[in-house]
Amino acid sequence: MTRTQRLLELLQLLRSYRYPVTAMTLAERLDVSVRSIYRDIETLKMQGVDIEGSAGIGYVLQSDYHLPPLMFDAHEVDALILGLHWVMRHTDPQLEAAARNAVAKIHAILPENLAQQINSPSLMVAPTGNEGSLRFLTDIRSAIHQRRKLELVYTDKDGTASSRLVWPIALGFFDAVRVLACWCELRQAFRHFRIDRMQQVAISEQLCPQSRYKLLKEWKSAEGIAQAKTY
Known part of the structure; x- marks a missing residue:
């Protein structure tokens, strides 16, 4: 890899992080020394690239900086x-x-x-074997985006139906089923409902009293899920 290519790779890598990233992490990703990262960042700064940060703290590319068009390998x-x-x-x-x-x-x-x-793709995806797991997904996603409560009629594994008013948090896509993670007002606790067991779904006019970000954080904590960054 030429230095010009490495500088472009460094720019693309910085763009993928929303938060400051250390020179050590950048060096590991690009398979170069930390000193090379320091030199490359100084070179980019001298060329007008708006990078903030310093050694020991980390570096972040300002969100309004425009990179060349994306290219993929x-x-x-x-x-x-x-x-x-x-x-x-x-x-x-x-x-x-x-x-x-x-x-x-x-x-x-x-x-x-x-x-x-x-x-001519070489990697193929099989269709879902459970069409019932696709029902109501559009309404559920809309409720999540709009921060609205959902009214459900749900049948449990024993065949017992119940009505629930829930605060939708996230959809889980498993191999055979889709699952809604939510706060259930009836149980006053986080609950998980399979989409294929939902008989009716309606978007309520009521707004969820908490932001989805806060609910997601509390749900992850309750489930023992680490608050990891996705990129």
């Missing part, structure tokens, strides 16, 4: 297309359409040799 294209094809097969029509649009946008910016990975 073959492995990144495989990862993106596999993920988007999974979304097309395992979610609601609205997300399926969004995934198809994303594939088209990615295809438009790729050189011909990489675009062939989209036209």
